[in-house]
Amino acid sequence: MEDFSEFQEAMGDDVTPLKTEKRVLLRKQTQAGASLAARRKAAETQVQQDPNHLSDSYVDMVKPYDLISFKRDGVQEGVYRKFRLGKYEIDARLDLHRRTVEQARQEVYRFIADAMRYDLRTVTILHGKGEKEATPALLKSWVNKWLRELDDVLAFHSCQPHHGGYGxxxxxxxxxxxxxxxxRDKLRIK
Incomplete structure (x- = not known):
């Protein structure tokens, strides 16, 4: 304590110590790792089952004649090339013409969920080019965004002209x- 008194003498009478408030150290409570993981998985499952998890707040607009495409990591280049050239059989189609953005959002979500339930692999969504609309390519822009948000979608690409082209x-x-x-079973037998 001698050091403190020497310090006070060196500082003089006009220096006063700062007032400090009492503080409490708050620590984040830790939960068991399994419990936290289970809660996280339940929340993700709930989001995947809710069509409202698809964005509705902002979209990057594309033009009516823009090509749209997307491919997740893991999709082989040869498979993707054959896919974008329209070489795979189309299992189902969804037509969004004359739909509002909200109606389209609900239908896209339901369509993909149904396609997964019936083990469909290649489907087509007709969104239209929207070139004569007040906001050109509005549905096309939203479909471009929503499909990227769905984990079950591995890839998408604008169709060939005989399947609808840019629309x-x-x-x-x-x-x-x-x-x-x-x-796996089929490959084991042969």
Whole structure:
């Protein structure tokens, strides 16, 4: 304490110590790792089952004659090339013409969910070019955004002219576990 008194003498009478408030150290409570992981998985599952998780606040606009495409990591280049050239059989189609953005959002979500339930792999969504609309390519822009947000969508690409061209999009869906097992079983037999 001698050091403190020497310090006070050196500072003089006009220096007063700062007032400090009492503080409490708050620590984030830790939870068991399994419990936290289970809660996180439940929340993600709930988001995937809710069509409202698809964005509705902002979209980057594309033009009516812009080509739109997307490919997740893991999709082989040869498969993607054959897909974008329209070489795979189309299992189902969704037509969004004359739909509002909200109606389209609900229908895209439901369509992809149904396609997954029925183990469809390649589907087409007709969104139109929207070149004569007040906001050109509005649905096309939203479909471009929504498909990227769905985990079951592996890739999409604007269609070939005979399937709708710039007014439609091919969508490649993830293979279900049941279909993966069927393929494994088929390869083991041969």
């Amino acid at each position: 439609a999009v091919y969508v490649m869906l993830r293979k279900s576990e049941r279909k993966k097992q069927e393929t």
